[in-house]
Amino acid sequence: MQSYKLEREIPVDREYDLVVAGGGPGGAAAAICAARLGIRVLLLEAMGCLGGMGTSGLVCVFDPIADGVRTLVGGFMLELIGALHDRGFMPESITPDHWLYGYHNWTPFHPEGLKLLLDEYTQAAGVEVRFFTRVIDADADPKTGRVRGVIAHNIEGYRYIPAKTFVDATGDAVLADLCGAQCREAGRDTDKIMPGTLCSIFAGIDWDRVDIVRDDPDAIHYNIGIPGPADKVEEAIREGYFTQPDRQGPYMHIMGGTLGSANAGHIYNLNALNCKSLTDGMMLGRKMAQEYKRFYKDKVPGFEAAEHVCTASLMGVRESRRIVGEYELTIDDYMARRQFPDQIGLFNKFVDIHAYSNSEEEYRAFCERNARLRLGRGECHGIPYGILVPRGWENLWVAGRCNSSDVLVHGSIRVMPAAAMMGQAVGTAAVQSIRTGQPACDLDTAQLVESLRQAGAYLPQNELSREMTRSK
Ligand SMILES: Cc1cc2nc3c(=O)[nH]c(=O)nc-3n(C[C@H](O)[C@H](O)[C@H](O)COP(=O)(O)OP(=O)(O)OC[C@H]3O[C@@H](n4cnc5c(N)ncnc54)[C@H](O)[C@@H]3O)c2cc1C
Structure with a gap:
């Protein structure tokens, strides 16, 4: 240049x-x-x-x-x-x-x-x-x-x-x-970059009908929301809901009333130090948010009337x-x-x-790391x-x-x-x-x-x- x-x-x-x-x-x-x-x-x-x-x-x-x-x-x-x-x-x-006292809360x-x-x-x-x-x-x-x-x-x-x-x-x-x-x-x-995620807000969720797993000490996030139910995610992947099939996540958290915040979808190989990569990632993230909206509305009880409010203005960069x-x-x-x-x-x-x-292999590696690299109560x-x-x-x-x-x-x-x-x-x-x-x-x-x-x-x-x- x-x-x-x-x-x-x-x-x-x-x-x-x-x-x-x-x-x-x-x-x-x-x-x-x-x-x-x-x-x-x-x-x-x-x-x-x-x-x-x-x-x-x-x-x-x-x-x-x-x-x-x-x-x-x-x-x-x-x-x-x-x-x-x-x-x-x-x-x-x-x-x-x-x-104040929760484990993994x-x-x-x-x-x-x-x-x-x-x-x-x-x-x-x-x-x-x-x-x-x-x-x-x-x-x-x-x-x-x-x-x-x-x-x-x-x-x-x-x-x-x-x-x-x-x-x-x-x-x-x-x-x-x-x-x-x-x-x-x-x-x-390093040889790899952790993926990013463009997060979103949803409204119109009937949280009373959402199947939240509570009081499970080994669960992560569950007591305040839900991971996309694994069987439903698999089903949606088979039915072609997603541009990019992704078994990890998505997560949807209670934000209050009928609101939820979604940490859904991964933008792989996102290089946050490269402007084109960031720009492409924002565009892909917005497209994926609509796919996840359709997934939740069609597949997850409590989300039938949900609306997608907006995506974030900052890319979710992990690394x-x-x-x-x-x-x-x-x-x-x-x-x-x-x-x-x-x-x-x-x-x-x-x-x-x-x-x-x-890939399946990466998903298995993620699950294995998650189980092995953690600290216990206290x-x-x-x-x-x-x-x-x-x-x-x-x-x-x-x-x-x-x-x-x-x-x-x-x-x-x-x-x-x-x-x-x-x-x-x-x-x-x-x-x-x-x-x-x-x-x-x-x-x-x-x-x-x-x-x-x-x-x-x-x-x-x-x-x-x-x-x-x-x-x-
Ligand atoms: C998808 C995703 C999900 C996550 N989930 C969680 C979670 O559930 N709970 C949790 O606690 N953490 C979570 N994290 C991690 C966490 O959000 C961030 O790592 C954390 O916010 C980092 O804090 P920070 O202050 O270092 O940077 P940031 O929060 O990134 O803030 C940096 C600020 O600097 C500003 N800035 C950047 N460059 C410049 C510049 N040149 N001049 C002036 N300003 C500048 C930016 O606009 C931004 O406001 C998540 C991260 C991601 C990406």
């Missing part, structure tokens, strides 16, 4: 203490928690609302935050779930015990509630938010590991925004990559680019239920790697601080899906409650770094853990360490 050199003078904004790129569960938590601690925060979000996949992506259900015995996820995320419930943005059937919510609460929280904390603003470049020096500023674009044109610290919560490690931090890309550094961090969390750590002195969160979710294609693994710091960087962190973990354990911690814990941790770390001069890559993690505990995080490790856990 030919290149074109662009030179232009662009306005320079005032300096912020912290700039957060991306306002999903990771970025919103980072910005709000940092601003609550008293620093000046700017949150840049490409869409017109906060919440990321939870709102613009119509993924309207939080993964489990408990291990069946204890509530593992505290702090900001716990506050948010409680507020969604108290403000009436959850189905009436969901009570606090469901998320997913918690549904209405995306408008999440948008509204995050608006209110950012306003109350004094976070400056800019919607429809995309981070497009960075002024950074990989040799010193320092970022000086980001270049953002919105309706007002380009802006150079200097800051003391930066958080990349774009899901795709956009900012870390622009800075020149070392990253791994699915499909480039794209993630950083090479000071630590890489591995499946061995997960299976060992490893605890770390510098852990900033605990998690119990199973390793959720969707089938890489719609079990959990730690999420150490070092997976949030691009290796060698002094004032740059990541939160959420672009964390440093291997493919398998990433399948567990890529989800919203884990992203929010990471966000709270890096927002708090940025404040500590500004106030003490400690760089991200050499932060006193004992001090960080104490601050997170004070803010409600559940971090029961007895031993703390000033030094983070690092990969060799």
Whole structure:
């Protein structure tokens, strides 16, 4: 491809203490928690609302935050779930015990509630938010590991925004990559990419007539919705309902009243770092949503009068680019239920790697992984601080899906409650770094853990360490 050199003078904004790129569960938590601690925060979000996949992506259900015995996820995320419930943005059937103590309990919510609460929280904390603003470049020096500023674009044109610290919560490690931090890309550094899904909202469902499996400890999602009944899916595949026969899923969750949110259909080989692939995926996703509408209406009792309301405006991306961090969390750590002195969160979710294609063989591999790579009741693994710091960087962190973990354990911690814990941790770390001069890559993690505990995080490790856990 030919290149074109662009030179232009662009306005320079005032300096912020912290700039957060991306306002999903990771970025919103980072910005709000940092601003609550008293620093000046700017949150840049490409869409017109906060919440990321939870709102613009119509993924309207939080993964489990408990291990069946204890509530593992505290702090900001716990506050948010409680507020969604108290403000009436959850189905009436969901009570606090469901998320506080359940094992494999997913918690549904209405995306408008999440948008509204995050608006209110950012306003109350004094976070400056800019919607429809995309981070497009960075002024950074990989040799010193320092970022000086980001270049953002919105309706007002380009802006150079200097800051003391930066958080990349774009899901795709956009900012870390622009800075020149070392990253791994699915499909480039691995041989496969987990498929994406374009999620949807349905209305007109008679949930009283839907056969929901409840109180089955081994069931996943079932107590808040239904997987497409396997026999009906097989039947529909035989009858040619689907452009792309797919045995895994679909899932339909209660969103409230007659509403349901659908996580239906897989877009295989979707490369979220390639614009054509993303565009083709959106078009295929919209086509598939109509096929699933027909499937539910024709085949599943309770859906006869259902209507398809809309598909999401953000593609549901499960895997794209993630950083090479000071630590890489591995499946061995997960299976060992490893605890770390510098852990900033605990998690119990199973390793959720969707089938890489719609072949029988891949479907069997998915079922086998699902059964084998999971933690039992009362079990959990730690999420150490070092997976949030691009290796060698002094004032740059990541939160959420672009964390440093291997493919398998990433399948567990890529989800919203884990992203929010990471966000709270890096927002708090940025404040500590500004106030003490400690760089991200050499932060006193004992001090960080104490601050997170004070803010409600559940971090029961007895031993703390000033030094983070690092990969060799
Ligand atoms: C189909 C599907 C189903 C899922 N199901 C569940 C589930 O049931 N429960 C669960 O908890 N999790 C689920 N997940 C996972 C979860 O939704 C995401 O992994 C999680 O939201 C990641 O959070 P994040 O903050 O890292 O990124 P995101 O939620 O992706 O947010 C990133 C934000 O950054 C913005 N952004 C991106 N680039 C830029 C830029 N250059 N400048 C400014 N802004 C930018 C985006 O617009 C977006 O708002 C699912 C994911 C998928 C794809």
